[in-house]
Amino acid sequence: MTETGELRLGFVPLNDAAPLLAAADKGFFAAEGLNVVLSREVSWATVRDKVAAGALDGAHMLAPMVLAASLGVGSERQAMIAPLALNLNGAAVTVSVDLAAEMRSLGGGGGARPLARALAARRQGGAPAPTFAVVFPYSMHNYLLRYWMAEAGIDPDRDVRLAVAPPSRMAGHLAAGDIEGFCVGEPWNAVAERDGVGQVAVRASEVWRGGPEKVFGVTEAWAERNPEVLAALLRALVKAAAWADAAENRGDLVALLAEHVDAPPATIAGSLHDIDFHRDGAGVPQPVHAAWLLSQMMRWGQVAGDIDIAAVARRVYRPDLYAAAAAAIGDAAPILRTVADSFFDGRGFQMDAAMDYAASLPLSRVARS
């Protein structure tokens, strides 16, 4: 925060920045007496570093990035919190038109089995493992793609090559043949389909209905220094998320996103059908979501096998702060869950059994010390 009380909040051009964009554009921040300047960022690492260093007061963040930063994985340790979820669902896996055709011709079976068969056929033909891209090592997109693949027996570290690319470049990489598929937030799947270079293979909401995506993140230290400012930000963001969900505002929302995301309005309009910003408690930072993300970080060996998942999840995800903001504006009190059970493969996740879950999943690489 500057001496004049100006707040700097970062966002990356994606549909799920909508609550931040709407709060700024539709006057929800101003109504709380907040002077917010939004800063458009082009990489997640820079968002994380700017928040950690105080160059941004808070930001649109990948949910697992907040956890990784708090654990000191992939960067210096900087305790961060997520007092609000910006959305649920809203990402998808897209594959190249060629790969989609191979999957169709070899079809059959649920989940990623058509992909498994297409990959096996390519291997037999002597082709190298194709590259799939995600947006960041610590992203829901990485874990979602891996979860979906592994359930069909595809080893994401052997049968494909996973790379990282910025969201806005995914369609271009697909067109150039650099990658054969990707998992990214909308509208970048819709952009690839519009350009005729890719086809959506599965949506995040089909892999895990109501699964987590982006959060609003700040450092724990900043939250402790600025409790009233944070409360006001959360009140504004809850109202803005409700605004973004409302059917009567869809046209305005599309125009607002088109202005900040560099995609045509028609493409954006077609890419908003499964994203939830506020309805059914979508904004509540559910510690069970954080715990699931941590279980995947553990499953794939990104964090040690002995961290206390539930404790980390409860320290980083802060539904108490959300609840206070919701109560202040007469919004529904959050209902906290400890179980997640809407996965496509029928597996259930219990927060208290997160470590056993991580070890029991297919291809688990839990690093035992």
Place this chain on the structure above:
Amino acid sequence: MRVLVVDPDPARAALVAEGLAGVEPLEVRHAAVFVEAEAAAFAPDVVVVAADSPDRDTIESLREASLTNPRPVVMFVDRSEPGLAEAAVAAGVAAYVVDGLAPGRVRAVLEVAMSRFQLMNQLRQDLLKAKADLASRKTVERAKALLMKERGLEEDQAYRLLRKLSMDTGRPLGAVAADLVAFAGVLKGDKA
């Protein structure tokens, strides 16, 4: 020195080359967009990237993927980003440089980044080795306990048997112990 400058604007690569004038041998390559295969083929000693480049996430992810062949990365930021340069940045991504690439400072900045990176890399490898040694010692303890239980041996007898197996097969003690523990699991039906 081989330097890869990732920046849409070629001017910065020219600036780096100017600042490194006199370093022999020197190759400064400019890439508008980071392409991993090209970067790997070039094998730079150091990568220079703008903190506001969309390629940052890609470059950062390689640090994870390529522990065997890591490269120091220098990032520079403009003065319009207060506080960012002070950010603590993990080993590998070695340094932020404020408004950084005044030609006069380029050489010093890159050299400091490279030497700090080598130091951190050494520490990281030492840590990995220490962890592996500890894991190996634990495995030897488990194998010893197995032999004591299944064969009714004393502790020193069990250890001598393991060492003999190790010498007979020409394999490290930890590897022999790990095999023994794994086979014992199979015999007990832990694994299919």
